[in-house]
Amino acid sequence: MSIIRALNQAIGQLNDPAFRRVILLGFGLSLLVFLLLLGGLIALVPLIPESGIDWIDKAVIWLAGLGVPLIFALVTWLLFPAVMTSITSLFLDDVVDAVEALHYPDLAGWRASPLHEVIWLGLRLSLLIVLINLLALPLYLTLLFTGFGTLALYLAINGYLLGREYYEMVAVRHATPKNAGHLRKQNRDKAFLGGLMIALLFMIPVLNLMAPVIGIAMMVHLFHDKQENKPESRRVN
DSSP: OOOOHHHHHHHHHSSSSHHHHHHHHHHHHHHHHHHHHHHHHHHHGSSSOOOSSSHHHHHHHHHHHHHHHHHHHHHHHHHHHHHHHHHTTHHHHHHHHHHHHHOGGGGSSSOOOOOHHHHHHHHHHHHHHHHHHHHHHHHHHHHHHGSSSSHHHHHHHHHHHHHHHHHHHTTTOOOOOHHHHHHHHTTHHHHHHHHHHHHHHHHHHTTHHHHHHHHHHHHHHHHHTTTTTTTGGOOBB
16 A cells, blocks of 8 residues: 555545544644743743843843744744644544544454553653754754755654654554564564655644644554455464
């Protein structure tokens, strides 16, 4: 199955009640997180110590006023996938259930992911995205002058991370966590291409609000690709 076909099938199921519920929950809670972040940045501005020199203090306030929205925009751009995915991952099992019930009723996952496992997968992805993107920040800034290098690096890093974690979120319903990792490694190209598409979705206005749901639904289709005639693949202990 091609990435485009899997994406089209995922988008075609957006009217499913399970999809709508998870999208609304993920968007609402993520919006709250970023509003709190913006409020925190604004609250820090008055705490900047004064120098006692009028023009310097005015310049600092002006720079702070300019810097807050820039910092907020940069942090939002870099961390939105992590925050949205972390929050939405708590509810993504419902999306996987809906996709498998409609398209793969005979290949549905045999194990329900325990809550602690779901939380861990979401937190692991969020921490990896935050840490690696922060480490890559000097490179992002350096590559800004190339015109395309920052975008290419961003997609490569986040495509790998999102593909890895989203694939395992699906695989872990069909295998133990350890073997889910093995399944992902066996399909690393498929997982990376899926992750690359998810990273692109996060960059498109409006679609980025639905990216985690579309992404996990697409990954279900990619996971089950060529599995229909392999009943032994239904359970990996």
